[in-house]
Amino acid sequence: MRSIRKLYQFFVDIPNETGSTLNDRYEVLRVLGTGSYGIVYLCKDLKTLENKIIKQLRPSKRNKRRELALFENEIKVLRSLNHLHVPSVYETFSSNGNYFYVMSFIEGDNLEDLIFEKKKTFKEKESLLILTELLEIVNELHFNSIYHQDLRIPNIIMQNNHPYLIDFGLSKQVLNESNQQKMQELKQQDYYDLGEILLFMLYTTYSSEKKKALPWTEELSLEKETVFLLKRLLGIKDPYLNSCEILADLQDALKAM
Template identity: 50%
Template sequence: MTAILMKFLLDRYYKDGQLLNARYEIIKTVGAGSFGLIYLCRDIENNEMKIAKQLRKSKRLKKGGLELFENEISILGQLNHSNLPTLYDHFSTKKNHFYVMDYIEAENLDEKIFIHNQMFNEKTALSLFSDLLQVIDYLHSQRIYHLDLRIPNIILKESEPYVIDFGLAKNMAGNEQDQQHVEEAMRQQDYYDLGDILLFLLYTEFDSDSKKALPWTEELTLKKETTHLLKRLLGIETAYTSAAEITADLNRALQLYKRT
C-alpha cells in the first residue's frame, strides 16, 4: 500500500461540531502537517479557544510514529515561556491520539510574506531575529533543541514571534551520558536555521531584474556587521558557540540604527 493511499484510507478528519474527549468542540480544521491534523476547538468547560492536534493514523502505524508524538507532548509539557505553546491536555480515543494547546490568533511568517507581501528591512529583520534568539536561548537552557526552525513554524502576532511545532525537537535533559558533541551539533543546527530565517527576512525587500542567480553576499546590500552575523550563523565563518556570542554581534549591528 502506497503512502498516499494509506493517508486517503486512514487519515480522516473529524467533522466540524464533533466533540473530542467530550470537551473540545471542533470549530474547523485549520491545517495538516506531515504527522498531524490540526483543529481549532472551543473548550466547552471554559469557552476558550484551543488548538487540538491529532496524530495521523498512517503515522501511528509506522515504526516510531507514536513515540515521536509522545515526545512532542512531553516537550510541550515542560515549556514555560510566553512565546511558546502551552500544553493543556492530551488523550487517546478510538485509537486516535491528541494533544491540546493554547490558540494564538495570528499568522505564520510564511503567510505574512507570501500572502500579505509583508517586507522586512534590515532593522526590522534584526529586531525580529533578536526576539527569536531569546526564545531559542530559553529552549537551549532547558537542553531542548527545536531542529525545525522554518518560517511556517514562526507565528507573528503584533510583531511578536511565537515558535511552534515541536514534532522534531529533542530533549536532552536527564541524559546522563556524555552527549556534549551531540548537543553542540543540535545547537548549531538551530543557529543555522535562525540564520536562514534572518536571510529569508532580508530577501523580502530584494528585487532584481537580473536572471543570473548570485550569492546573497552579492545580491543583498547589508551593513558589514549584519553580513558578519549571517556568515557566522550559516557557518561560512567561525560558527557561534553560544547565544551570548550571537547577541554581542547582533547588538553591534543594531547599535548602528540607534545612532541614526
C-alpha cells in the same frame, strides 16, 4: 510501495469534521493543517469558550512505535517549558484508538504566509529585532537541553510583531550532558535555521532586476555587521558556539542601524 502507502493514508487519515466534538468538550472549528505525522485543528473549548489547538496523531501512524514516540516526545517537551511565546499543553486524551493533545491557541499569521501571501516586508532593523526575540526563545530551549531542529518560517507565528515558536514535533531533548559534541551539533543546527529565517525576512525588501541569480552577499545591501552575523549563523565563517556570541553580534548590527 510509496504509492500504496499514500493511498492508504488518503483513506485512513480523514480529519474530524467541522462541527464535531472531541472528548465531549472541544468543537472542531476547522482543520489548520496536516503534517507528516499530525493533524492540527482549531477548536472551541465548550467549557471555557476559548479557542484551543488540538493536535491528533495521524490514524495511519498510531500503530507505529517511532511516530507515537515523536508525538509523545512533543508533548513532553512542551510540558517541560514555561515560556509566554511557546504553546502550553492543557491535556491529552485518546478516542477510538486515536491520540490527541490540547494546547493554547496563538492568534496571528505565520511568517511564511506573511511573506508569500500578504507580501509583508521586513526592513533590516526590524528583522534583527525579531531575530533577537527568537534567539531569546531558542536560548531558553537550549538552557533546558531542548533543541527545536525545525526552525522554519511556517513555525513562527507573528502576533503584534512579536514572534511565537510552534511545532516541536522534531525537537530533541538531550539530558545526558556527557555528549557535548552531539549537543553542540544540535545547537548549531538551530543557529543555522535562525540564519535562514533572517535571510527570508531580509529578502522581502529585495526586488531583482537581473535575470541571473546572485549570492545573497551580492543581492542584498546590508550593513557589514549584519553580513558578518549571517555568515557565522550559516557557517560560512566560524560558527557560533553559544547564544551570547550571537547576541553580542546582534547588538553590534543593531547599533550600526
